[in-house]
Amino acid sequence: MNSMTGYAYEELNKDDLNLSVEIKSYNSKYLDLSVIIPSFLSRLEMPLREKVSKNICRGKVEVAVKLREKNMPVTVSADVEAAKEYYAEIEKVSQTLGYTEKIPLSLIVSQEGVLNAQKEFDVDSYWKLIEPIFDTAMGKFCSDRKREGENLKKDIEQKVEKLENCAKVFADWQDKMEVIFRENIQKRFNEILGDAVDEQRVMQEIAALLVKYTINEEIVRLDSHLKALKAEIESNPAPGKKLDFICQEINREINTIGSKNQIVEVGQAVIEAKDALENIREQIRNIE
Numbered sequence: 001m002n003s004m005t006g007y008a009y010e011e012l013n014k015d016d017l018n019l020s021v022e023i024k025s026y027n028s029k030y031l032d033l034s035v036i037i038p039s040f041l042s043r044l045e046m047p048l049r050e051k052v053s054k055n056i057c058r059g060k061v062e063v064a065v066k067l068r069e070k071n072m073p074v075t076v077s078a079d080v081e082a083a084k085e086y087y088a089e090i091e092k093v094s095q096t097l098g099y100t101e102k103i104p105l106s107l108i109v110s111q112e113g114v115l116n117a118q119k120e121f122d123v124d125s126y127w128k129l130i131e132p133i134f135d136t137a138m139g140k141f142c143s144d145r146k147r148e149g150e151n152l153k154k155d156i157e158q159k160v161e162k163l164e165n166c167a168k169v170f171a172d173w174q175d176k177m178e179v180i181f182r183e184n185i186q187k188r189f190n191e192i193l194g195d196a197v198d199e200q201r202v203m204q205e206i207a208a209l210l211v212k213y214t215i216n217e218e219i220v221r222l223d224s225h226l227k228a229l230k231a232e233i234e235s236n237p238a239p240g241k242k243l244d245f246i247c248q249e250i251n252r253e254i255n256t257i258g259s260k261n262q263i264v265e266v267g268q269a270v271i272e273a274k275d276a277l278e279n280i281r282e283q284i285r286n287i288e
Contacts, residue, residue, distance in 0.1 A: 002288040003148035004059035008141035016070035021137040028060035166273035222253040
């Protein structure tokens with residue numbers, strides 16, 4: 001089980017080059033991936049995305065690759081025709097205004113398009129530097145998410161145990177309901193009719209109450225949902241979405257038991273079960 005939140009940073013300083021990779025993630029229903037990379041390395045965005053997708057299936061993930069190189073090779077070319085045009089037009093302005101100073105060369109070459117500098121990028125060479133740094137950062141990132149995920153798993157398992165205890169309370173009291181209903185109805189009939197109690201009528205009233213208030217079906221379904229919940233926690237490496245669905249089903253059964261309940265002890269267990277379930281649902285929002 002992995003948390004959807006995580007962070008990792010890795011850096012390389014080599015000669016005149018500084019390379020850094022930062023990966024961080026937050027909660028999200030789906031995989032929402034953004035990759036920030038220098039424009040001249042845009043061709044590397046897709047392989048980086050593929051690497052993230054192989055390791056992460058849910059969460060808002062932000063990847064930032066920064067590269068600074070001091071002595072990057074540069075090719076400079078001159079547009080001589082453009083320089084001539086600039087010179088001619090500047091000369092016209094100078095004569096019109098009556099300036100006699102010589103037009104400096106620095107003024108001509110500073111005009112747009114006269115000198116063009118093109119940095120030389122060997123993307124494949126940069127990838128050989130970026131890939132191992134990225135892989136190291138991704139390993140740390142996944143470890144960070146797994147560490148936090150294990151903490152979340154322990155907390156969820158404790159809450160599941162509370163749910164199981166509440167389910168046991170429901171089952172225990174379900175078996176006692178018929179006895180309680182019989183005693184209460186017998187007492188009421190005795191208060192009203194004394195010794196002239198119709199035993200058949202008592203049985204009919206008990207049967208009617210059991211039909212109305214029995215929670216046996218809810219207990220069976222709740223037990224099934226709890227088993228499914230534990231199985232997902234143990235076997236599914238990314239159970240977030242499935243657990244959310246199972247919790248909805250568990251919540252439905254607990255609410256039904258609460259609405260049918262006539263026993264104080266069961267009512268208390270319903271409150272405890274709803275509290276444990278809400279804590280589980282809060283934690284599920286944080287796992288992948």
